[in-house]
Amino acid sequence: xxxxxxxxxxxxxxxxxxxxxxxxxxxxxxxxxxxxxxxxxxxxxxxxxxxxxxxxxxxxxxxxxxxxxxxxxxxxxxxxxxxxxxxxxxxxxxxxxxxxxxxxxxxxxxxxxxxxxxxxxxxxxxxxxxxxxxxxxxxxxxxxxxxxxxxxxxxxxxxxxxxxxxxxxxxxxxxxxxxxxxxxxxxxxxxxxxxxxxxxxxxxxxxxxxxxxxxxxxxxxxxxxxxxxxxxxxxxxxxxxxxxxxxxxxxxxxxxxxxxxxxxxxxxxxxxxxxxxxxxxxxxxxxxxxxxxxxxxxxxxxxxxxxx
Numbered sequence: 001x002x003x004x005x006x007x008x009x010x011x012x013x014x015x016x017x018x019x020x021x022x023x024x025x026x027x028x029x030x031x032x033x034x035x036x037x038x039x040x041x042x043x044x045x046x047x048x049x050x051x052x053x054x055x056x057x058x059x060x061x062x063x064x065x066x067x068x069x070x071x072x073x074x075x076x077x078x079x080x081x082x083x084x085x086x087x088x089x090x091x092x093x094x095x096x097x098x099x100x101x102x103x104x105x106x107x108x109x110x111x112x113x114x115x116x117x118x119x120x121x122x123x124x125x126x127x128x129x130x131x132x133x134x135x136x137x138x139x140x141x142x143x144x145x146x147x148x149x150x151x152x153x154x155x156x157x158x159x160x161x162x163x164x165x166x167x168x169x170x171x172x173x174x175x176x177x178x179x180x181x182x183x184x185x186x187x188x189x190x191x192x193x194x195x196x197x198x199x200x201x202x203x204x205x206x207x208x209x210x211x212x213x214x215x216x217x218x219x220x221x222x223x224x225x226x227x228x229x230x231x232x233x234x235x236x237x238x239x240x241x242x243x244x245x246x247x248x249x250x251x252x253x254x255x256x257x258x259x260x261x262x263x264x265x266x267x268x269x270x271x272x273x274x275x276x277x278x279x280x281x282x283x284x285x286x287x288x289x290x291x292x293x294x295x296x297x298x299x300x301x302x303x304x305x306x307x308x
Contacts, residue, residue, distance in 0.1 A: 057122065150220070179209065219259055
């Protein structure tokens with residue numbers, strides 16, 4: 001059976017740990033695993049522009065011995081002159097894996113339904129699961145075993161990052177808190193799914209509005225941009241809405257003294273995070289960015305092995 005990675009809970013707790021352990025070993029010996037030797041090709045499709053996703057997948061595929069075929073917005077017939085289903089059928093004859101950064105999550109589900117090779121969600125409007133694998137790898141490097149750790153995500157908790165932190169961190173057995181103003185909380189079905197997962201893994205899920213309460217005693221504090229791609233017209237309104245959730249040194253002081261700070265980037269200093277935090281000693285954002293390469297390499301290798 002072909003395995004796909006469209007949302008964070010497509011991996012069980014044990015499978016997620018396998019991928020993270022493989023990512024650690026690949027980071028220690030970057031060119032040891034070569035499952036794409038040949039080279040086999042991987043389609044990397046972009047409906048949205050990107051920096052980290054593009055470079056991490058392109059370099060990671062090359063590390064694995066493969067050939068990345070990068071398709072930028074507007075360069076293919078996908079979803080316009082050719083259906084997603086037909087594109088999936090065609091690409092499955094030509095590449096070993098399909099990676100897609102897109103808008104509607106339903107498109108990824110349709111691609112996976114008709115593809116005979118692994119399909120990876122490299123970002124959709126609902127989820128960003130590859131980023132969560134990199135974040136979990138980064139936390140493991142700093143804190144060791146993930147089970148029982150407390151992480152807090154602040155800001156726009158209704159976005160794809162809020163959804164993925166709930167699912168991915170609950171899968172890891174962590175205590176995940178998300179905090180945002182009323183009207184900016186995760187979807188109810190995602191909260192329910194994450195809560196069910198946490199009950200099985202020993203973690204917990206908490207949704208809050210108070211930023212200080214949310215970070216109290218946390219091992220990890222996380223935020224994201226308040227103005228995502230396509231929300232530029234809402235910038236002033238969103239800055240006003242989320243102002244209380246800015247991660248400042250004072251807010252970080254409410255977390256554990258050895259807490260670390262994560263941000264998936266790009267970051268806008270003085271908006272969602274103070275420069276003293278993101279550029280300070282508790283920040284591990286550059287390790288986090290690098291770990292996109294290693295986590296995604298491990299994911300691709302794991303999916304290929306499990307799909308044989």
